[in-house]
Amino acid sequence: MLARLIRPSLAAVRLPAMQMATFKTIKREPKTVNIYERHPRRLGTENALTHVTDKLMKQFDPQGVKMELMNPKSADRIKPGDIVQIKTTDGSLFTGLTMVVDFRGLSSNLLLRSKITKIGIDRRFKIFSPTVESVKIIRRATQKYTAERLYYIRGHKRLDVGDLEASVKKAAAKRKKFLFK
Amino acid sequence: MAEATPVRVFSRGVAQLISPNANVPAAEAPARNNSPAAAYARKQLVSRTGALAFKRGMISWYDENGVHMPATVLEIDLCQVVGHKTEEKHGYNAVQVGMGHRNKALQKMNKSKLGQFSAATVNPKQAVAEFRIRGKDGLLPITTEITASHFKVGQYVDVQATSKGKGFSGVMKRHGFSGLPASHGVSLKHRSGGTTGQNTDPGRVFPGRKMAGNMGNETVTLKNQKVLSVDEDTGIVIVKGMVPGSKGKIVKLSDARNMYGVAAHDVKSRLGPLVPE
Known part of the structure; x- marks a missing residue:
């Protein structure tokens, strides 16, 4: 019953085809998105960190002399137990027995031990620092050390060092005397 | 129309310095501190933009006197x-x-x-x-x-980045608590934070109590970091000290906004122009 009643009213509302065509929606053209290409990276494919470290290495060690002494792969490297003399840019000398060789890039360092006026002195030198003018191996280790780091020689009756600076000077004077004779 | 006289309420029994009948002019309103204009004037802002950079890692740096210091390599790409x-x-x-x-x-x-x-x-x-x-x-x-030459050698910058995430960490790592003793009957509680409050009164934990939770992975700003080196050709900027976050992460660099926390002997040298000519 209900459906019959509604049907005629719907037929009356329906519009002719021509009239419906007036409500055409405007088609919008899709917005174009341009994807711009990047300029090349200034460093190319190079690693920024290695670029900086290489540059600084060249600046502080142009001949690669210090690297030769510190690098664990090189044959002439400084080993624990060696007696090393370091000259700094202010003109001072320090002679000491190498306790530790720490190879870690630009901050590679040596821990040297000596005795001055009977007082034990440990000094750490950052080898690639511009204040370190030269590094010289005076004497290779006279005995075999089992450890890589010789902290245990401090205060040891037999192993601890004496006044190395004085002994080096003495040895030099002796050599001179011998040569003149 | 006559001027409106200020209304003064006379309360009996209260001592008053001014007679309730005296005609007191209304005081001028003080300048407002909470206006947007006042807030803008108070804000520490610099006049030029900063830059974004990648953190590439840390190196050792020697200055002209041979003084060694840690430094961070940043790349502006x-x-x-x-x-x-x-x-x-x-x-x-x-x-x-x-x-x-x-x-x-x-x-x-x-x-x-x-x-x-x-x-x-x-x-x-x-x-x-x-x-x-x-x-x-x-x-x-x-x-x-x-480019990198936006910054000058010797100037001070503020560095902002997201710190390394440490996950859900305990109070010893997160807040530096001492933990409980190793012995004397302590069992399974060596890294505990101990008590978090009182008893029935107040019967709750006060807000702000330091507890275990997520650590790191938050925005950290380091102020007044010195620029040690600038290279326009490679886009590399070297900044003294540490920079939050891991390698390859993005860092916000801008001119130093304030120069506090400076040692007294160093104030003169530090308070020069932020961007040296």
Whole structure:
């Protein structure tokens, strides 16, 4: 019953085809998105960190002399137990027995031990620092050390060092005397 | 119309210095401190934009006297001005800066974001940040490249980045608590924080109590970091000290906004121009 009643009213509302065509929606053209290409990276494919470290290495060690002494792969490297003399840019000398060789890039360092006026002195030198003018191996280790780091020689009756600076000077004077004779 | 006399309520039994009948002029309202203009004047802003950079890692640095110091290598790679924010339209002046390039994740980026780069005629950037500035002189034209030489050797910068995430960590790591003793009957509680409060009264834990939780992975700003080296050809900026976050992460660099926490003997040298000529 209900459906019959509604049907005629719907037929009356329906519009002719021509009239419906007036409500055409405007088609919008899709917005174009341009994807711009990047300029090349200034460093190319190079690693920024290695670029900086290489540059600084060249600046502080142009001949690669210090690297030769510190690098664990090189044959002439400084080993624990060696007696090393370091000259700094202010003109001072320090002679000491190498306790530790720490190879870690630009901050590679040596821990040297000596005795001055009977007082034990440990000094750490950052080898690639511009204040370190030269590094010289005076004497290779006279005995075999089992450890890589010789902290245990401090205060040891037999192993601890004496006044190395004085002994080096003495040895030099002796050599001179011998040569003149 | 006669002038309105100020209404004074006379309360009996209260001592008064001024007669209740006296005609006292109303005091002038003091200048307001909480207005937007006052807040803007108070804000520490610099006049020019900063830059974005990648953190590349740390090195040892020797200064001209041979003094050794830790330093961080940052790389500015294709840092460009992408957009502006102006006082009229957005309520404040800022420069939008983008850095890097999106290559693999390009398809994942939605069209509205890509459209911003398209409108600015720059490549799709890996990261975009805003640098709020004072005035409008610092609004550099869009597509202007900000190179490493934007910063000068010897100047001080503020460095902002997201710190390394440490996950859910206990109170000993997160807040530096001492933990409980190793022995004397303590069992399974050696790294505990101990008590978190009292008993029935107040019957609750006070807000702000330090407890275990997520550590790191938050924005950290380091102020007044010295610029040690600048290279425009490679885009490398070297900054003294540490920078938060891991390698390859993005860092916000801007001129130092305040110069506090400076040792007294060093004030004179530090309070020079922020950007040396």
